[in-house]
Amino acid sequence: MGVLGCTSRTLNGAGRRASDGWRLAGVVWIALLLMIATGLLSGPAAAQTPLRFVLDFKIEGPAAPFFLGIDRGYYKAAGLDVTIEPGLQSLDTISRLASGNCDMAIADVNTLIRYREKHPGTAMRAVFMVYNRPPFAIVARKSRGILKPKDLEGKRLGAPAADTTFAEWDLFTKLNDIDRSKVTVENVGFPVREPMLAAAQVDAITGFSFVSYVDLKDRGVPADDVSVMLMADYGVTLYGNAIIVNPEFAAQHPGAVSAFLRAFVRGLKETVRDPVAAVDSVLKRSEEAKKDVELERLRMAIRDNILTPEVKANGYGAVDMARLEKSIDQLSLAREFKVRPHAADIFDPSFLPPSSERKVTDPPPEQARHRE
Numbered sequence: 001m002g003v004l005g006c007t008s009r010t011l012n013g014a015g016r017r018a019s020d021g022w023r024l025a026g027v028v029w030i031a032l033l034l035m036i037a038t039g040l041l042s043g044p045a046a047a048q049t050p051l052r053f054v055l056d057f058k059i060e061g062p063a064a065p066f067f068l069g070i071d072r073g074y075y076k077a078a079g080l081d082v083t084i085e086p087g088l089q090s091l092d093t094i095s096r097l098a099s100g101n102c103d104m105a106i107a108d109v110n111t112l113i114r115y116r117e118k119h120p121g122t123a124m125r126a127v128f129m130v131y132n133r134p135p136f137a138i139v140a141r142k143s144r145g146i147l148k149p150k151d152l153e154g155k156r157l158g159a160p161a162a163d164t165t166f167a168e169w170d171l172f173t174k175l176n177d178i179d180r181s182k183v184t185v186e187n188v189g190f191p192v193r194e195p196m197l198a199a200a201q202v203d204a205i206t207g208f209s210f211v212s213y214v215d216l217k218d219r220g221v222p223a224d225d226v227s228v229m230l231m232a233d234y235g236v237t238l239y240g241n242a243i244i245v246n247p248e249f250a251a252q253h254p255g256a257v258s259a260f261l262r263a264f265v266r267g268l269k270e271t272v273r274d275p276v277a278a279v280d281s282v283l284k285r286s287e288e289a290k291k292d293v294e295l296e297r298l299r300m301a302i303r304d305n306i307l308t309p310e311v312k313a314n315g316y317g318a319v320d321m322a323r324l325e326k327s328i329d330q331l332s333l334a335r336e337f338k339v340r341p342h343a344a345d346i347f348d349p350s351f352l353p354p355s356s357e358r359k360v361t362d363p364p365p366e367q368a369r370h371r372e
Contacts, residue, residue, distance in 0.1 A: 131240025315358030
């Protein structure tokens, strides 16, 4: 009886230990599931949120910060499975975003403002300003006698009808006292815009500065014969391209939107710090791209559109809401709004990373070298 009693007690003890083990395992699994459900678990152990992102144009140097985030694993580390596609132009990109064809995109914020007016039910807003200063430019040949805005009178201007820059032509002429009746505007396609100027078939064109200027040089036009009139230098105080989010995606995945922006800021900072390395993320995705060409585009975008005094003071991504209000007023000089929007209707700062993460290193190493 003593042996049996001892054996019975031993078995009962083992049973209790097994039961305790199962209970402990159950607690661990419950905790794990709760962590996943509340987003506390990230990385390989948690599911990656798919996020489809569309550019405003083809893959060129200034898109480097977006692709760098993929190549260096910043999005993946943030729990995102990001795919990035080229676009045609801002209006097309915004239309795709509105239809749910993508989740987030980069496009001209002024085109967004006009799109919202034509589609009153649209709730899309920008959440991160990439181009604090727009790259809108009139690019001309000095040899055709064009050095300043008034010189466009009596000349031929090549402009694609859907061009984001051409959308601001009326505003530019008003601010610079240009008689539009004295300028012959020819509707040209995007692919032939720079070739027509290079062949002197037109005297000037509208376009993004870092697109048209670099393309002309690449086509053999001497740099000292190219006149680049940035609209921002001639009274146009608008903002430029911004990251925009589909409102349904933002409502369903607010954490994914914030995570994307935090990862993008990392890629943007790295791009500004070392554009030579960052541009490789573009080259590997475009067979026709040439490093010197795309690197020059990227450097121009950083210098003229991204790293402005306002950004150096306030950090990447934010906007001055008072300036945005004034830019809406400026847009109304060319086309009056049926219902004037307000800055808060256009830009939502709630997804921005903390200001400490968006702070600009002053000066970035490469920018410092250029100034020496």
